[in-house]
Amino acid sequence: MITLGEGNTPLLRAPRLSERFGVELWLKWEAANPTGSFKDRGMAVAVTHAVEEGAHTLVCASTGNTAASCAAYAARAGLRAVIVVAAGAAAGPKLLQVRAVGGEVVEVEGTFSDAFSHAEELGLQEGHVLVNSTNPDRIEGQKTAALEIVEQLGGAPDVLTLPYGGGGNTKAYARGFGERGTLPRLHPVQAAERATTVASAIRIVEPVHRAELEQAVADSGGAVHTVDDDAMVEARRLLGREEGLFCEPASAAGIAALPESAGAGERVVCVITGHGLKDPA
Numbered sequence: 001m002i003t004l005g006e007g008n009t010p011l012l013r014a015p016r017l018s019e020r021f022g023v024e025l026w027l028k029w030e031a032a033n034p035t036g037s038f039k040d041r042g043m044a045v046a047v048t049h050a051v052e053e054g055a056h057t058l059v060c061a062s063t064g065n066t067a068a069s070c071a072a073y074a075a076r077a078g079l080r081a082v083i084v085v086a087a088g089a090a091a092g093p094k095l096l097q098v099r100a101v102g103g104e105v106v107e108v109e110g111t112f113s114d115a116f117s118h119a120e121e122l123g124l125q126e127g128h129v130l131v132n133s134t135n136p137d138r139i140e141g142q143k144t145a146a147l148e149i150v151e152q153l154g155g156a157p158d159v160l161t162l163p164y165g166g167g168g169n170t171k172a173y174a175r176g177f178g179e180r181g182t183l184p185r186l187h188p189v190q191a192a193e194r195a196t197t198v199a200s201a202i203r204i205v206e207p208v209h210r211a212e213l214e215q216a217v218a219d220s221g222g223a224v225h226t227v228d229d230d231a232m233v234e235a236r237r238l239l240g241r242e243e244g245l246f247c248e249p250a251s252a253a254g255i256a257a258l259p260e261s262a263g264a265g266e267r268v269v270c271v272i273t274g275h276g277l278k279d280p281a
């Protein structure tokens with residue numbers, strides 16, 4: 001088992017924001033994972049499986065956090081990590097995390113979709129494994145966050161809200177809650193300007209899991225929300241000042257859409273996906 005101690009993150013009560021929004025708000029603090037984002041949950045499973053299959057190289061396309069996670073777990077497993085990013089698109093500290101543990105960064109011109117196509121191609125080579133969220137092991141690992149929430153709260157909340165980039169994480173939560181037979185209303189939140197948002201972790205124009213995400217959201221009675229950058233930046237400021245948590249801009253998306261997602265007095269879990277030190281610009 002290739003592990004760095006991922007998972008079992010705190011579920012924190014948010015008393016001041018609860019009062020402000022008129023809900024019972026809990027924060028799933030995923031920045032407490034080893035590389036500072038939830039990506040470590042799925043990476044532990046995907047890399048363990050890759051080792052089992054005899055892989056020597058891990059490949060991913062990333063806006064930054066998958067990269068940081070892939071490189072760390074590759075180092076832990078003694079494998080090579082090749083990280084494909086759209087030139088200029090990943091936050092500097094995330095690439096620093098990659099290089100600090102010996103990962104190799106390949107920059108391609110274009111968008112995240114171009115980086116993903118390139119990574120898919122590399123992943124077809126002998127001994128290479130693609131560890132993007134299209135790798136089913138990633139989703140299996142990430143679903144553990146939902147299982148933890150059910151344990152920590154003694155049941156599912158009324159509402160789950162989280163940022164929506166490619167949609168893999170929403171899919172993972174839907175699966176985790178589904179396996180416990182208790183699905184909260186899912187309220188994933190995307191950036192209004194997907195191509196140019198300041199929230200680099202969700203700067204993805206074509207969400208690869210869109211169809212399944214929309215099905216899961218509909219089954220849950222929830223909705224997809226869209227917020228602009230000002231709202232995310234303001235939500236991040238609020239989370240810092242009112243609750244003492246410093247997250248990256250993308251991670252505050254769920255807070256930004258709280259008024260549309262939850263009714264008075266409802267129990268809400270907002271997933272805070274990554275640490276503020278990762279995307280300071």
Ligand SMILES: *Cc1c(COP(=O)(O)O)cnc(C)c1O
Pocket residue numbers: 037038039065066133163164165166167168169170201202248250251273274275
């Ligand atoms: C990856 C990531 C997201 C988006 O998750 P998807 O599974 O692509 O929807 C949101 N926030 C942070 C911090 C991330 O690293």
